[in-house]
Amino acid sequence: MEYIICDLKKDYGFSLDDVIKYSRRVGRPICSICGVIKRYVMNKIALDLGVDAIATGHNLDDLAQFIFSALFGGRADELRKLTLYTPSESGFVARIKPLGMLSGYEITLYADIEGIEYVKVTCPYAPTSGFRVAIARVLDELEKEHPGFKRYFVSNIIRNIIPRITPSTEEMKRCKYCGMPTSTDVCAFCRLRKIVVGDVN
Numbered sequence: 001m002e003y004i005i006c007d008l009k010k011d012y013g014f015s016l017d018d019v020i021k022y023s024r025r026v027g028r029p030i031c032s033i034c035g036v037i038k039r040y041v042m043n044k045i046a047l048d049l050g051v052d053a054i055a056t057g058h059n060l061d062d063l064a065q066f067i068f069s070a071l072f073g074g075r076a077d078e079l080r081k082l083t084l085y086t087p088s089e090s091g092f093v094a095r096i097k098p099l100g101m102l103s104g105y106e107i108t109l110y111a112d113i114e115g116i117e118y119v120k121v122t123c124p125y126a127p128t129s130g131f132r133v134a135i136a137r138v139l140d141e142l143e144k145e146h147p148g149f150k151r152y153f154v155s156n157i158i159r160n161i162i163p164r165i166t167p168s169t170e171e172m173k174r175c176k177y178c179g180m181p182t183s184t185d186v187c188a189f190c191r192l193r194k195i196v197v198g199d200v201n
């Protein structure tokens with residue numbers, strides 16, 4: 001497959017480092033801002049290429065943390081998307097998580113045995129304390145005491161809870177700047193870009 005690199009600065013006029021200066025005005029934590037950017041850019045490229053689905057590298061640890069956090073916050077709509085397969089809907093390309101039932105440890109172990117190179121550094125913006133970090137720690141402790149906990153937790157929620165969540169009836173519109181699907185007049189990416197670059201055209 002062709003390897004495509006998106007240069008945010010070149011293609012959209014700002015980098016994640018630029019966003020940091022405005023994070024207070026954006027009103028979102030940096031991981032959430034990065035998520036908005038990644039989802040937007042990946043969906044845009046996938047639409048341009050006309051592919052069937054976007055495969056992301058989320059693993060079992062990521063899913064267990066996201067699901068726990070969405071359950072805690074009662075964010076049913078977010079929880080609905082935390083499956084291994086999210087079908088394409090209203091301008092969003094389908095998403096698959098082929099590594100979703102494998103732990104980070106299993107994946108790195110396999111890569112090490114097979115001699116597959118991967119990036120070993122963690123994100124410089126990744127938080128070292130706070131709620132998300134505490135959730136990860138608690139889940140790791142449960143896994144240590146009850147091996148297989150994360151796999152049961154994630155598969156039980158995906159199999160038995162998520163199918164019972166009614167999809168949101170929120171009407172999808174098109175962003176007035178970029179034409180991408182959004183529930184508001186301006187999509188989250190263009191709102192962000194407007195704050196950082198001051199112009200979206």
Ligand SMILES: [Zn+2]
Pocket residue numbers: 175176177178179180186187188189190191
């Ligand atoms: Zn937009």
